Amino acid sequence: MSQSIAANPDRLFPADPGTRSIARDLMDRVRDLPIISPHGHVDAAVIEHNTPFPDPAALLVSPDHYVTRLIHASGVPLERLGPKAGAPAGAEAPAPDSRTVWREFCKAWPLFEGTASGYWLRNQFHSVFGLQHEISAETADASYDAISAKLLEPGFRPRELFKDFNIEVLATTDDPLDDLASHRAIAQDPTFHGRVLPTFRPDAYLNPANPLWSANVDRMIAAAGDGASGYAGYIAALANRRRYFVEHGAVSADHGVRTPATLKLDGGDASRLFDRLRSGQASGHDGEQFEAHMMYQMARMSVDDGLVMTIHPGSFRNHHQPTFNAFGADTGHDIPFAVNYTEAIRPLLQDFGTAKDFHLVLFTLDETVFSRELAPLAGFYPSVYLGAPWWFLDAPDAMLRFRSAVTETAGFSRSSGFIDDTRAFCSIPARHDASRRIEASFLARLVAEHRVSEERAHELIVDVVDSSPRRVFKL
Template identity: 50%
Template sequence: MHQDTLFPADPQTRAIARRLYGTVAGLKLICPHGHADPAWFADNAAFPDPTSLLVIPDHYILRLLYSQGIPLEALGVARRDGSPVETDKRAIWRKLAAHWHLFRATPARLWLEQTFATLFDVTETLRAGSADRIYDRIAERLEQPAYRPRALFERFNIEVLATTDAAHTPLDQHQALHNGDWKGRVIPTFRPDAVVDPEADGFVANVAALGALTGEDTTSWRGYLAAVAARRQAFKALGGTATDHGHPSAATADLSASEAANLFEDALRGRLEPTGAEQFRAQMLTEMARMSIEDGLVMQLHPGAWRDHNRLVYERFGRDIGGDIPRPTDYVAALKPLLDRFGNDNRLTLILFTLDETAFSRELAPLAGHYPALRLGPPWWFLDSPEAMTRFRETTTETAGFANTVGFNDDTRAFCSIPARHDVARRVDCAYLARLVAEHRLDEEEAMETAVDLAYRLPKRAYRL
């Protein structure tokens, strides 16, 4: 990377950005939300090949190639029905290289090229003619002990990394890490979607699994809530500090116990219409806020994605294969029942994310700029580009300031891109702060302090790390 990547073109402002960046470039990485596999660190096995590590898990790559007519089967994505897909990892890599032009000016290319250069010492551009050389260089490196997951964790200068784990899973890998002698801090995050969404695949079976794990009677509303609370404690015992909720909307509700119990019974019997399912999810967000006040876990809410929008892709390949599409999201009315109960309670931290940029200045910044319980999460999934990060600062700082945001988290399945993603965010924030200094809205000492806040102190404080 050029030393001035993402810095302002104006020489005076660029010089300020360089100085600010110098204060944060070497800070440890706080990774409080992401989708790394805990088995990587528990087993510490070598990554098998460049394609399995860098291409197949990356939704940004898959969706853009698919948009140009390349079948997901040709990219090695497993089908639900077990039909054959491409297994030649070098052939998949060559396909990416032949279509590298599709990624011009995208954040995916920015992250990948920085990963190539800084991690694998690859300085030539990926293209059809260089594909095999680059593949061989990366493959050779992956065979070395220095490229095992734990060694990379340490090389990346990660202080703490949170994974995302379903509420009804037993957390065996996290237990192994907890019992082991490796000093890397990898912690679970409680993701209850599969047991709080009546429209989720296998909802009834998932609730039964929750009961089996906890010994609670999850056929009753009271036993179900006790099971959820018990699993939260199990996550907390393994170092977890947060929950994560990927609901279709930000709707919350504050129903009576009998109303909630009736909804739960209908959910288990498969009798809920879509409006009833939405009401149950809404009630569960409020229940989770109540539990967070009791056990101290930070809440994260990621609404506004029409998940698996492409029905054909979902039917062939299953969930979460890059078919999420943003849609408008209401926060002001949707969060009102929860905020009426808990919004003024300092014991609750609810971090709000959005895929709807129009909500930043109109709804989210004013809400977080008022309610003590609310904080703004950084741009994610479609918005984690340099341009969108800049727009986020421009549209939220005037109302929420910096202190009501939580810095940056990488939210990725692509483990090797984590340092690059943090570096991009640090460069973008330093560029924004440099402009404020050049416009005499901040002095440089304040800007340096704020840069460290955004890169390190705010995420560590918000997630209680």
């Protein structure tokens, strides 16, 4: 198949000619708007130091679990794809070289037809790397050489691409004890035009199931507990570190939790539960209760310090223990499961759902809750906003399903705007372009069905693409 489909101006637009024409006009309205990326995982140090990108496989294949998981499912062992953890522990054979990994990927390229990963990658190959032909087993070496040459160009560095991609705001995801030196250096650099904002991500300090939780708590109390110990020092340290992030430009705190459970405990009960967990005498249920209580506490702190609170639940992490043992986390075997928001989030919303200036952005990997729970919640509580389709759902058809599921209940104003949620810097423009095309397609159908005027649709698409993320993430 020709690579030219990646350049087709009507990609992702409706097949009906009349509706497609409306979508084209709507896309023209937002095509050149700057990229606002309020949630992602690019390393700020890469931008600070303008670090050259690695070779094609290390950039586009090995660290991308969207890619490696599907090739692995076809029967290719992960060690042949050079995952970030390298060869499995105890393996005698060295990890494969980059060109060998790239050949495996190109051989497997037909597997990605129809997938979101295939769409992003094909778009990148054409628009970012300038490839003129479809990759395949036969063109593996030629494409490897072409991308390698591109990576060596002086203008193909993170800072130059930040400008070329028209990125205005890029949020990173950061450990609470990070000194944020890279963010500070970027903010103080008069030659850099754009904003790179830290995001407070305290999961490893809130979840007692994390093997390093107790050690992390020790470090946090020692660093920021104001001399207090125990639960009081722990709460003080979290509040102090959040304040440090705010002072360095953070606008949000992100929470990757198993479930969206929240629980309000009084200070004495919380302190006793904390001590029990620290002593190693607690049960698994105790740990779940404590994490749920800390989600309530994070909301309380967001009301105090203004950080937008985002919740990303619903992933069964490290589903295949042997793969986790050999290669570590984030290697493709995180699997979504059903979640319950209505009851789980109620304790938090009872106290903070109508709090002034509190913004709570709810994401899900369970599509069934979009219309049943999330849209009704966002349609009542002033604090609640609908997080964009995320992870397994940031795909064209899933994004359309999201719009169809939530809009009739919550309208357009209650959504967060698109989030790319990516470590793959070079995929950012492809992801945002796809989102804009989907929004144009959805609105075009409403115009064609005489449910929204064309004039109003042009206003709505600007709001969804540009105004919503600024408003929701307080930018």
